Amino acid sequence: MNILTAPRFPLTRLLARCAVAATVALATAGAMAQQPWPNKPVRIIVPYGAGSSPDVIARIVAEKLSPRLGQPVVIENRAGGGGNNGTGMVAKAAGDGYTFVISTNGPLVYNTVLYKKLPYDPFTELRPVVLAGGQANICAVRSDSGITTLKELVAAMKKEPGKFNFSSTGVGSLSQLGVELLKVKTDTFAVHIPYASSPLAILAILQGDVQFACVPAVAVIPQVKAGKMRTLAVSTAKRSQLTPDIPTMKEAGLPEIENLAWMAIMAPATTPNDIVQRMNIEINAVLAMPDVKEKLHAQYMEPIGGSEQDLQRFMQQELRVMTPIIKRTGISIE
Structure with missing residues (x-):
């Protein structure tokens, strides 16, 4: 018997089995795609070392955020480059809702003026989620x-x-x-x-x-x-209620020096709107919790919160205010 006269039923069965397998695979993939977000751990990248202010607030928030999302919220430190390394990593990450960053003034605003060629653009490659907190x-x-x-x-x-x-x-x-x-x-x-x-x-x-x-x-x-x-x-315009005995710069004779160290949670720019909105809602709820406020105050931090649009406006305002100050100092980084 040669190949031309061989029975065809084995091939027919094989094709049938392949068709069934393909159908099952497609159904499984479709079911996975339809699973509500999140269905696996969510990462928050901290672009600074352990014990830094962004690291502290990230861990306080993550503890309460995890049960609200129904998934672990994992804090991952990626220090280096003055915060640029970890921030830039998230800017280039997939916008699948499983990678966020909690970054600060420099990597999110100031470095766009300081650096001649920043390897990412925080205003176009990242999208605001929420202004988490600030401190003097x-x-x-x-x-x-x-x-x-x-x-x-x-x-x-x-x-x-x-x-x-x-x-x-x-x-x-x-x-x-x-x-x-x-x-x-x-x-x-x-x-x-x-x-x-x-x-x-x-x-x-x-x-x-x-x-x-x-x-x-x-x-x-x-x-x-x-x-x-x-x-x-x-450094703030008024004495902090958390450190009321420390004078302001103005009280120390330097009236024009006022600034706030702030920390914002951002997502890759391609992250879907519904995921960003959900994260914003849940983090605002966490920041409003009395025990979270107490923990943040113990670390001399004030929770802020607000909408995605609030954070976007705040960053633009910071850029307008700080650009002339940065240029006045003459600092320029290759």
Whole structure:
């Protein structure tokens, strides 16, 4: 028997089985596609190190967000590049609703002006979800520095312009730009040394590698309570209700220096509207919880919340306000 005269039923059965298998596969794929979001763990990327302010608020929010979504919310630290690495990674990620980022002033706004060629565009490759929270930066020195006020720090920098270094949470971060503005306004000089997180920026002061920093309160206050550091001023227009004893920059004699360190949750630009809206609703609900507020206040953070559009307007306003300030400092990063 040759191939031309062989019985055809085995081939017929094979084709039938393939057809059935294909039908089952298509039905399964269709069922999976129709499963409500989320049906697997959701990642929130933190583009800074563990213990940083975005990391702290992300973990507080994730704990309450997970049961509301019915899936684990996994926090993943991707530090480096002043926050650009992790933020840029999410900007290039698939918009499937399973990857978000909680980023800050620098990677989301300031770096579009600071960097000659930023590898991502936060205004076109990311979409706003919600403004999670904010906190004042606190300018501080080591307690044995002999400096007790911001005016004394300015006077010391003028007297010994080559002596002072300051730490920050990264190139282009508010903790850098706030000091750069201070330098411009007071005609002083200090060398910037960036670190991956606020705890590391504070450690640099304690070790004597730098002389001062203006970084989030969550990293400063524990060292102040331990007697290792002294606060000089808070960066906001009014005294913070969480640190009422610390004077504002205006009260310290520098009326034009006001800024807020903020943290926003963003998604890849292609993320569907319904998913972004659901995340916005759930995170706003979490931020309104009394125990979440209590935990954030304990970390010297204020929950903010609001709509996606609120965050979009806020970022545009930050860009308008900070662009001339950044250009005035002359900072430009390759």
